[in-house]
Amino acid sequence: MNLDFRDHPAYSKLYPAPVPNVPPVFFPEKIARGDAAHLDALEAQSIFLIREAFHHFKKICMPWSMGKDSNVLIWLTRKAFSGHIPYPLLHIDTTYEFPEMIAYRDWAVEYHGLNLIVKINEDARAGRGAYAERGPIGYDTTDPVTVTHELKTVALQQVMAENQWDALITGIRRDEDPTRAKERYFSPRTKDFEWDYKDQPPEFWNQFTTSCAPGEHVRVQALLDWTERDIWMYIQKEGIPIPQMYFARKGKDGNKYRFRSLGCWPISGPVESEADTIDGIIEELANTKTSERAGRAQDHHERNAMQKLRAKGFM
Amino acid sequence: MTQQSSIDQTRRLRVVFVGHVDHGKSTLIGRIFYDTKSLPDGKVEQMQAACAAENMEFEYSFLLDALLEEQAQNITIDTTQIQFKTAKRPYVIIDAPGHKEFLKNMITGAASADAAVLLIAANEGIREQSRRHGYLLSLLGIKQVVVAVNKMDLVDYKQEVFDQVVRDYTAFLKEIGMEARQFVPVSARNGTNVALRDLGVANPMPWYTGPTITDTLDSFEPPKSLTELPLRFPIQDVYRFDDRRIFAGRIEAGSLKVGDTLIFSPGSKTGVIKSIEVWNAPEKTSAKAGESVGITLTEQLFIERGHLASHQTDAPIESNRFKARVFWMGKSNLAIGQRTKLKLTTQELDAEIVSIERIIDASTLEALPGDRGYIARNDVAEVTIQVRGALAFDNADRNALLGRFVLLDGRQVGGGGIIFGGTYSDRTQPKSANIFWSEGNVTPEQRYARNGHKGAVVWLTGLSGSGKSTVARALERELFNLGIQTYILDGDNIRHGLNSNLGFSPEDRVENIRRVAEVAKLMAGAGVVAITAFISPYQADRRKARTIACEAGVDFYEIHVAAPLEICEQRDPKGLYKKARTGEIKEFTGISAPYEAPESPEITVATGNQSVAESVAQILVFLRQRIKVDAEFEI
Numbered sequence: 001m002n003l004d005f006r007d008h009p010a011y012s013k014l015y016p017a018p019v020p021n022v023p024p025v026f027f028p029e030k031i032a033r034g035d036a037a038h039l040d041a042l043e044a045q046s047i048f049l050i051r052e053a054f055h056h057f058k059k060i061c062m063p064w065s066m067g068k069d070s071n072v073l074i075w076l077t078r079k080a081f082s083g084h085i086p087y088p089l090l091h092i093d094t095t096y097e098f099p100e101m102i103a104y105r106d107w108a109v110e111y112h113g114l115n116l117i118v119k120i121n122e123d124a125r126a127g128r129g130a131y132a133e134r135g136p137i138g139y140d141t142t143d144p145v146t147v148t149h150e151l152k153t154v155a156l157q158q159v160m161a162e163n164q165w166d167a168l169i170t171g172i173r174r175d176e177d178p179t180r181a182k183e184r185y186f187s188p189r190t191k192d193f194e195w196d197y198k199d200q201p202p203e204f205w206n207q208f209t210t211s212c213a214p215g216e217h218v219r220v221q222a223l224l225d226w227t228e229r230d231i232w233m234y235i236q237k238e239g240i241p242i243p244q245m246y247f248a249r250k251g252k253d254g255n256k257y258r259f260r261s262l263g264c265w266p267i268s269g270p271v272e273s274e275a276d277t278i279d280g281i282i283e284e285l286a287n288t289k290t291s292e293r294a295g296r297a298q299d300h301h302e303r304n305a306m307q308k309l310r311a312k313g314f315m
Numbered sequence: 316m317t318q319q320s321s322i323d324q325t326r327r328l329r330v331v332f333v334g335h336v337d338h339g340k341s342t343l344i345g346r347i348f349y350d351t352k353s354l355p356d357g358k359v360e361q362m363q364a365a366c367a368a369e370n371m372e373f374e375y376s377f378l379l380d381a382l383l384e385e386q387a388q389n390i391t392i393d394t395t396q397i398q399f400k401t402a403k404r405p406y407v408i409i410d411a412p413g414h415k416e417f418l419k420n421m422i423t424g425a426a427s428a429d430a431a432v433l434l435i436a437a438n439e440g441i442r443e444q445s446r447r448h449g450y451l452l453s454l455l456g457i458k459q460v461v462v463a464v465n466k467m468d469l470v471d472y473k474q475e476v477f478d479q480v481v482r483d484y485t486a487f488l489k490e491i492g493m494e495a496r497q498f499v500p501v502s503a504r505n506g507t508n509v510a511l512r513d514l515g516v517a518n519p520m521p522w523y524t525g526p527t528i529t530d531t532l533d534s535f536e537p538p539k540s541l542t543e544l545p546l547r548f549p550i551q552d553v554y555r556f557d558d559r560r561i562f563a564g565r566i567e568a569g570s571l572k573v574g575d576t577l578i579f580s581p582g583s584k585t586g587v588i589k590s591i592e593v594w595n596a597p598e599k600t601s602a603k604a605g606e607s608v609g610i611t612l613t614e615q616l617f618i619e620r621g622h623l624a625s626h627q628t629d630a631p632i633e634s635n636r637f638k639a640r641v642f643w644m645g646k647s648n649l650a651i652g653q654r655t656k657l658k659l660t661t662q663e664l665d666a667e668i669v670s671i672e673r674i675i676d677a678s679t680l681e682a683l684p685g686d687r688g689y690i691a692r693n694d695v696a697e698v699t700i701q702v703r704g705a706l707a708f709d710n711a712d713r714n715a716l717l718g719r720f721v722l723l724d725g726r727q728v729g730g731g732g733i734i735f736g737g738t739y740s741d742r743t744q745p746k747s748a749n750i751f752w753s754e755g756n757v758t759p760e761q762r763y764a765r766n767g768h769k770g771a772v773v774w775l776t777g778l779s780g781s782g783k784s785t786v787a788r789a790l791e792r793e794l795f796n797l798g799i800q801t802y803i804l805d806g807d808n809i810r811h812g813l814n815s816n817l818g819f820s821p822e823d824r825v826e827n828i829r830r831v832a833e834v835a836k837l838m839a840g841a842g843v844v845a846i847t848a849f850i851s852p853y854q855a856d857r858r859k860a861r862t863i864a865c866e867a868g869v870d871f872y873e874i875h876v877a878a879p880l881e882i883c884e885q886r887d888p889k890g891l892y893k894k895a896r897t898g899e900i901k902e903f904t905g906i907s908a909p910y911e912a913p914e915s916p917e918i919t920v921a922t923g924n925q926s927v928a929e930s931v932a933q934i935l936v937f938l939r940q941r942i943k944v945d946a947e948f949e950i
Binding site for chain 2: 038040041043044045047048051052054055078079080081082083084086174175184188200201202203204205206207208209210211212213225227238
């Protein structure tokens with residue numbers, strides 16, 4: 001099977017391509033909802049965490065998937081540092097990004113003035129070096145869990161080794177997945193990226209594990225307490241520009257579709273949705289009982305796939 | 316804009332579930348999820364199918380125990396945070412584990428809770444952790460507690476069993492100054508009195524007409540705002556990304572506004588707020604508790620992370636010594652005098668326990684003897700703590716956020732504590748009474764208190780080859796490991812630099828020793844234990860050295876490194892004795908020049924017949940007592 005983006009059934013048949021030459025960015029109308037007052041506390045805690053990370057670690061980086069959560073992270077960073085972003089951002093490019101998302105990336109780099117590092121595990125894609133025997137890693141040849149591990153986690157390990165970062169500010173949330181529910185705000189990882197979820201350090205009263213041995217790193221999970229709904233309400237309250245792919249477009253079959261979670265295109269499916277505004281999305285969330293990552297194939301490939309991926313270093 | 320519902324999203328209540336292992340926490344939570352319809356569609360069916368496939372009976376606790384290992388062991392490993400909703404409001408559930416080994420996770424979960432559900436299994440009654448967890452809740456300041464007397468189905472729903480648990484546990488809570496809001500007889504497995512009143516079957520406990528678990532939770536208060544308390548603004552960092560100098564931090568209590576005069580503790584520096592910096596938001600002139608802000612001041616002050624800003628009235632306590640109630644969960648014991656780090660908001664200081672008043676068995680409330688000299692994993696104790704430098708804080712009963720701290724165990728948090736009994740002083744009249752230790756000249760005592768020990772000159776004298784340098788190096792290492800500031804002065808670092816213009820004539824030897832004594836005195840005055848390692852053969856020179864130190868108020872200890880000449884000559888590490896015997900070196904101490912042994916040295920170490928370690932131990936026993944500082948500074 002030879003995968004070609006143009007053949008992607010969901011994207012080409014259900015979710016039409018964007019208008020050419022227009023940045024695929026959605027600028028939400030700023031609305032302060034009556035039920036959004038709790039966002040102030042979430043924002044204050046996240047800014048506090050980001051500032052703690054920046055104070056305690058020498059070489060820090062913020063992975064950026066271009067998705068809604070990581071755009072909220074950029075926003076919170078700029079709030080924490082009076083408009084500045086005092087560390088580099090990292091995009092782990094699996095080479096399976098939606099072209100529209102790459103266009104968004106280029107736009108955002110310009111808009112926020114990002115110092116962006118783009119990392120691809122080239123050897124894995126080309127099937128050379130350590131991958132010479134196995135051949136190229138990709139969705140056409142390999143199962144999605146392995147692809148995620150090799151093109152995301154291993155790529156991250158490579159770029160961490162190149163840059164010697166001692167902390168990563170991540171945008172994972174407790175409500176995304178049961179394994180993430182058990183995370184700490186400051187979560188130490190071994191040299192091999194292992195997460196010892198059975199023996200995590202105590203963390204309370206806003207005091208964290210703020211140092212690590214050489215070669216190890218700490219994941220600072222600044223959005224841990226947020227829910228998917230909080231993220232959307234905050235994007236709306238602040239008017240944070242985000243990719244247009246989160247919003248419904250009319251497909252060829254006459255129904256409207258949007259992406260609830262954006263990952264690699266071969267494994268990200270759109271969901272049927274009328275939501276073409278943030279209010280629409282928030283309303284939709286209030287009535288849904290399917291999980292956010294239901295559209296992501298790698299999570300469902302086998303039982304406990306997420307658990308295994310995360311123990312090996314996946315975000 | 317669409318209005319979702321009347322649910323007040325702004326008030327999420329954080330609830331921790333605690334209790335003895337196997338008393339049914341996970342089952343109760345699973346049941347609450349099920350009954351409040353807070354689960355994704357198909358989750359229950361999916362779990363039931365999975366259980367059927369593995370030939371296991373479905374249990375509500377499986378809904379939470381998503382990790383493989385947990386299902387295998389049937390215990391909850393770590394705190395899990397998940398959300399559910401009642402008709403009244405949303406909740407964040409913190410499922411704290413009941414296994415004895417997992418105190419740190421229970422604390423991690425419970426420390427951030429607004430309320431607690433404490434489970435006691437009716438068939439087992441009050442157990443060790445029922446009491447321990449109750450005690451920890453009181454220590455963490457969690458006052459809203461509902462007690463779920465679970466597994467009523469296993470005692471045939473008998474009211475006597477329930478009443479007995481209520482009586483016993485109420486008495487226990489009273490002893491630790493707590494009171495449960497409600498005791499609820501529950502069968503988590505069957506859903507009785509959990510969330511729904513009508514389960515479609517006859518009520519097995521018609522004798523109980525009180526609220527369900529979720530009804531009781533709905534009656535709890537949301538966390539109180541700290542805005543009404545005096546201002547506490549710990550400085551988290553100082554940013555100079557552009558021409559602004561921004562003092563960043565989160566306001567923990569009170570409020571501030573542009574134009575306010577702030578006082579920065581420790582110390583008495585004051586500054587006026589010029590602006591509250593915002594990005595991509597309307598101009599701001601005031602801010603209140605809970606907000607992460609950045610401010611600028613009208614003048615340049617040296618303020619850094621760890622300073623605590625307040626208003627001049629109602630300033631915090633400033634001290635280097637205080638009483639606290641601590642709990643310890645470190646991997647090793649924490650002994651009196653052992654150096655650790657203390658973190659309180661953004662302050663971080665070296666600290667040690669100077670005395671243990673009492674150790675409390677959290678399950679029996681019995682006081683264990685405090686004189687065993689350390690606190691062990693899972694201990695709760697009342698202690699006195701001393702920090703290097705000054706700490707700004709509040710008593711926990713006045714402001715919980717500024718009255719609690721953690722102690723580190725290596726890189727990780729190893730324990731926590733709350734402060735009580737500190738004395739507030741009037742900070743509005745600092746000039747009239749000299750009440751700030753952080754004002755005025757730095758005294759030797761303040762220096763010693765900062766270092767945690769006094770400075771001193773440790774003067775080693777002895778023949779060439781007697782082992783002065785070896786003992787000095789081993790002693791320096793031991794002192795250093797004990798956290799003591801120390802440094803060796805010897806021929807290597809003195810002869811080549813400071814005294815490079817001196818030779819070995821009698822006059823130059825005298826001058827050599829004089830300069831060494833002067834340098835050692837200065838170092839000791841700066842708080843260092845200065846070790847000198849020179850032959851220094853003449854009584855007169857050593858007496859001079861002692862005088863130089865004593866006149867400056869520095870303690871001087873003479874240590875005779877005594878090995879018989881024959882042994883020294885036999886060792887002859889640098890081949891000097893051989894050269895002296897052949898006359899190649901003139902005026903060599905012990906051969907062609909005299910060595911005047913000290914008449915009354917503080918210590919004599921017989922390096923001829925004892926090991927280096929023995930000699931060092933002998934010096935350490937003597938020295939540790941004398942360089943110890945344990946008095947609170949004068950303020």
